[in-house]
Amino acid sequence: MLISFSTLLLFGCLTGVTTVLFGFGGGFVTVPVVYGVLSVTARPGADAMHVAVATSAAVMVVNAGAATLTQWRQGRLRRAYVWPLAAFIALGATAGSFAATLVGGTALRLLFAAYLLVTITDCLLRKGFLSVAHRTPPESLGRGTITLGGTGIGLVAAGLGVGGSVMTVPLxxxxxxxxxxxxxxxxxxxVPVAVAGTLVYALAPTAHAATGHLGYVDLGAGAALLLGSLPTIALARRITGRVPDRVHSTAYVTLLVVVLIVMLAMGV
Structure with a gap:
């Protein structure tokens, strides 16, 4: 149990860094980590992936909220790119979370890995991510992107326990x-992905009753992750903006590749 707590605490620190630098909110780190811990401790089984996704969403509520406050204070947020896109993301996230509770754990792991693979390929092969010619002002989001795109982002992100950053950042x-x-x-x-996902997973009737759980959400694992992530978010905000753009985008894709390898190594 001590080893599990230490592992979660350590990766919680990594989650704090990825939340600030990459906007992940923790999903791409916490899902593989929580799934791995549950698979080798006292609670293996078909629900391990659902618990990992649900716990990731709960952790993301706090991490993304704290990072949002930090980014707002530093003047990096643009309202036109946040609202009303966030509302349609929330709509899709509610549907995606509910759908995920009906999908088997193996299928959910395969979908998670496939999502990573498609995203990595898109970032590497399609122009406009690794390096971009900055426009002044940047292009606005179209109505179709906000409505249909936002709903799709929420649907996929909440279903897989990730914050949607892997779609919103390239966008x-x-x-x-x-x-x-x-x-x-x-x-x-x-934030809307995390809140919608957490509520659905916490109240899901398909979740088995377990000590220290709220529906599918593992409260102990979530607490350990947050103990590591919150102090790190406060420290990581000091280096945001100092990383060269090309290095920043390359590191983003590299981290996704590492997560995909870890998931495959765990038997996806």
């Missing part, structure tokens, strides 16, 4: 935003 990059601003905007756009 904003291709509108001409620098990496620091695109990742900053991912935090407030992750």
């Amino acid at each position: 904003l990059r291709r509108r001409g935003l620098p990496m620091a601003e695109a990742t900053a905007m991912a935090n407030p756009l992750s």
